[in-house]
Amino acid sequence: MNISDLLTSDIGKQIISGISEKTNVSSNETTSVVVAAVPALLGALQNNASTSEGAAGILGALTSKHDGSILDNLSGFLGGGGDTSDGSGILGHILGDKQQALENGISAKTGVSAGNVAKILMMLAPIVMGYLGKQSQNSNITNGNDLSGLLSGMLGGNSGGSILSSLLDQNGDGKLGLEDLVGLVSGGKKEGGGLGDLLGKFLGK
Numbered sequence: 304m305n306i307s308d309l310l311t312s313d314i315g316k317q318i319i320s321g322i323s324e325k326t327n328v329s330s331n332e333t334t335s336v337v338v339a340a341v342p343a344l345l346g347a348l349q350n351n352a353s354t355s356e357g358a359a360g361i362l363g364a365l366t367s368k369h370d371g372s373i374l375d376n377l378s379g380f381l382g383g384g385g386d387t388s389d390g391s392g393i394l395g396h397i398l399g400d401k402q403q404a405l406e407n408g409i410s411a412k413t414g415v416s417a418g419n420v421a422k423i424l425m426m427l428a429p430i431v432m433g434y435l436g437k438q439s440q441n442s443n444i445t446n447g448n449d450l451s452g453l454l455s456g457m458l459g460g461n462s463g464g465s466i467l468s469s470l471l472d473q474n475g476d477g478k479l480g481l482e483d484l485v486g487l488v489s490g491g492k493k494e495g496g497g498l499g500d501l502l503g504k505f506l507g508k
Contacts, residue, residue: 309434310338318430321381326422328415335413336423342458343405344431347397349454358447371437373429390425393432
């Protein structure tokens with residue numbers, strides 16, 4: 304299952320409705336943030352997985368706390384308001400000093416306040432990790448190379464150690480924009496059926 308499958312599945316709809324209810328952000332606005340944030344977070348994870356130390360850290364998390372069990376009780380997680388402390392820790396770890404830039408960029412393009420974007424990201428991060436953990440188990444991922452390959456597949460075949468910096472400013476305008484995300488996940492191609500088209504649909508492109 305790639306990102307498109309996740310976002311258009313019943314689980315994806317449950318994620319959006321649950322986060323929308325708990326953050327008091329409209330369903331449409333939550334959708335636009337989630338659609339942008341999921342590839343952003345996976346891209347950041349892929350960037351971290353490009354080093355042996357980063358890959359080991361991610362694999363350790365995926366075999367312990369983030370093993371995918373969150374998806375088995377997603378309604379309970381969302382109903383409880385999500386584990387925002389865990390989400391905050393995940394974001395700080397995988398995004399570092401790029402976190403605020405990501406929040407502000409998504410805010411500027413979606414019209415959702417940066418504060419609400421931050422709340423959505425904190426609820427979303429543990430779900431993304433759990434989803435990656437489930438996919439990792441299904442694919443029997445045990446090393447960094449395989450983890451990078453899994454993330455690349457989930458991102459539509461994109462790869463590279465500089466993926467996060469490319470994501471933050473792929474169009475070279477010096478600013479983080481969702482156009483950068485669309486370009487990243489679609490690989491600069493315009494064929495139909497890809498995640499770029501999914502993002503474009505929600506962004507009105």
